[in-house]
Amino acid sequence: MSSAQRVSEQASATAVEVLENSACPQKIAPSGSYARGDAEADPGPGLLVIEEELDSRVQAEGRLQRLLRPHLNDPSGGLGYHLRALRFRHSLWAPYIATVQRWLHDWRPPTDTLVVVGPSAGYALDAAFLARFRSVRALEPDPLARTLLRRRFAQIAWHFDRLDCLHDGGGPGALAAAYPQAAILFANVLGQALDPALLPAWRGALADALRLHHWASWHDVLSAGTAPLPADDLDPAAFRDATALARALWRTAVEVSDHDTFALAPQGRALASWRIAPAQWQVVEWGMHRPADAHSAAPPAAQVRQ
């Protein structure tokens, strides 16, 4: 274990103690961001061998940049998120959590392995859902979340991997290569922790690189400081875009943030609203992708010839 990892594990152990003994959450200012290196390098004019060396160096740097760096504070999670969960998960969050658990219950990918991207401490995850898989792997940079996840779902043999699939537009391809046989679950991470500038590339890459995978995502689509009308019974497919959805959910003039994730996943789409704090609401979308069934695709050549 590196000294940085040791420090972060110690910090997380202390934070678990604070969280478990805390009756009154403190106000924490979220901070922290990823160091995003420059993946592009111009080898300039020169011999082929130099270009090859540079290529392999760039590739090695790319791999390093795709390594999750542990941190306790994150704009989309971290300590502030755990304290909010401690305070609201049995009250304000309860209807949203029940809806996510129903979505997960109904999602039945036929795989032994599940990869969860951004589980945090699994506040919206469900033990019976996780227990369906022989192997559950998680990509989560927050060491406190990992400790809490192990405690909250003690019967699951968690494997924590270090791929940072959100680092660039090649994330879906990196996931497909690292987990060729797994189902992938994006656990309310794509509308929060993914740089919005990467979303256009992600939309294409999800449809292309993960076309043979079962994958699903629930993600923030819209957020506002004013309550939306009930979203749960609306069919997202009935709305042309996020603006049309926002108009239906807030009939008065209010400021609504668009997370650019509307219709990210093609099938089984559904909506829920999440009162994440007393004066903050998120509209969350669920969706999944089921690979085309080989048996229902074009008939085999032998049959065609007959």
Ligand SMILES: C[S@@+](CC[C@H](N)C(=O)[O-])C[C@H]1O[C@@H](n2cnc3c(N)ncnc32)[C@H](O)[C@@H]1O
């Ligand atoms: C809003 S939280 C997810 C909520 C959670 N699934 C739940 O059930 O409550 C977003 C999570 O994404 C994590 N995250 C941030 N960057 C990430 C990355 N590059 N890869 C995977 N997870 C990441 C954060 O640490 C945080 O735990």
